[in-house]
Amino acid sequence: MRRRQFLAGGTTLLATAVAGCGHPSVVLDMDEATAADIANQVSISPEPGSAEYTVVSAAIENASSTRRGRSELFDRTDTVRIGDSFYEVSETPLESSEVTVYEVRLDFDPADSTAEIGEIAYEELPAADRQRLDPIISDDNPPSGDGYDVGIGYGTTQEVGDGSVFVPEQQYDIIVHNGDRYRVGVSTRTTTETEYRYEATAVTSGVDSFADRVRDQYLFTLTGLSEAEREVVEEAIDGGYFQDDEAFRSVTNRIREHEGLDVTDSYGTWLLEYEQVEYLTYVEW
Structure with a gap:
């Protein structure tokens, strides 16, 4: 190579x-x-709509901006390009708190595919779930083995919003997709979320x-x-x-x-x- x-x-x-x-x-x-x-x-060019682009654009327009997250956005470089202009971006941690993070797990070949909570056809899932599960479900050769085969990070309830049928309250434990029955499990963990303040200083154009x-x-x-x-x-x-x-x-x-x-x-x-x-x-x- x-x-x-x-x-x-x-x-x-x-x-x-x-x-x-x-x-x-x-x-x-x-x-x-x-x-x-x-x-x-020595710089990054974030895509419009990304978290990096959003906080820097807001900082340029409003002198500063804030976001809550579980990790820093600018760990490789603090120089950001927006259009043809370059900015030095400061990322300052403020308050931190503990939050619950959810992970949805799929078993593609469950030993028992009988629903205990309820079953739902994949095409009937809300958009919040399909956008997270599509990359896995669309795989022609999904992983298989004992127990759950893959976990999909959903994030916090604030990140998920109220559109999911799995987070924060699991309403179904079987997904039916093209005649196959997949078991669904939900796990949680506690982690730290920090509020960050961003300021952008123009370098050059x-x-x-x-x-x-x-x-x-x-x-x-x-x-x-x-x-x-x-x-x-x-x-x-x-x-x-x-x-x-x-x-x-x-x-x-x-x-x-x-x-x-x-x-x-x-x-x-x-x-x-x-x-x-x-x-x-x-x-x-």
């Missing part, structure tokens, strides 16, 4: 992609970077202008390489370098001396220039 195709999507995706291909012990991968690539690497700001902070030039180091870099550009040898360590140590776009204890992404070409460079060590 060519890992470089994932580079613009962020280092987390990169690490996952590599893991699925038989993870090498080390990686140096260099992908030529346009202004759009740089912008995509336009991809080129934003990319220039990133370059000003992060871009450095990789020069003065030995012949062995140059071979490592050329192979990294061509498709990736995966040998833990002296030349690899020398090159990556040079890279790691500079501030990276996104760096952890074992991998990171940098923006560098090599022979007058800019590269988004991913390193695992």
Whole structure:
């Protein structure tokens, strides 16, 4: 698998992609970077209607916005693109409280398909249930085994609303779909929900202008390489370098001396220039 195709999507995706291909012990991968690539690497562009888009748009319009949720929205980056404008978004936790979270479980091959509470045809389910169950029910080869085969997170009663026949009160325990009978169970757990406040500060408008700001902070030039180091870099550009040898360590140590776009204890992404070409460079060590 060519890992470089994932580079613009962020280092987390990169690490996952590599893991699925038989993870090498080390990686140096260099992908030529346009202004759009740089912008995509250090910002997110939420889809209209998403929670991220909603809270940022409201914060831009009203100076701040709030939401309640069980996790942060902006854990990878706090730079958000709305249209052609870029914003730094702050996410501040306020009050927290305990909430009940519901999960609906399906058994596709129950040993006993007799309804104890009641049965319902799948097409008669409310939209709130069908939109959650459709991806599972529509699978031509659903999972099967002993007991419940799959669990679908419904969230809190506030998230579900009053349209479900399973949450918060279970009204049926058998679904009939195309002649098959599926058993339904509902489980709950208690977790913490937090109210977050969001504020958005305008950074700049336009991809080129934003990319220039990133370059000003992060871009450095990789020069003065030995012949062995140059071979490592050329192979990294061509498709990736995966040998833990002296030349690899020398090159990556040079890279790691500079501030990276996104760096952890074992991998990171940098923006560098090599022979007058800019590269988004991913390193695992």
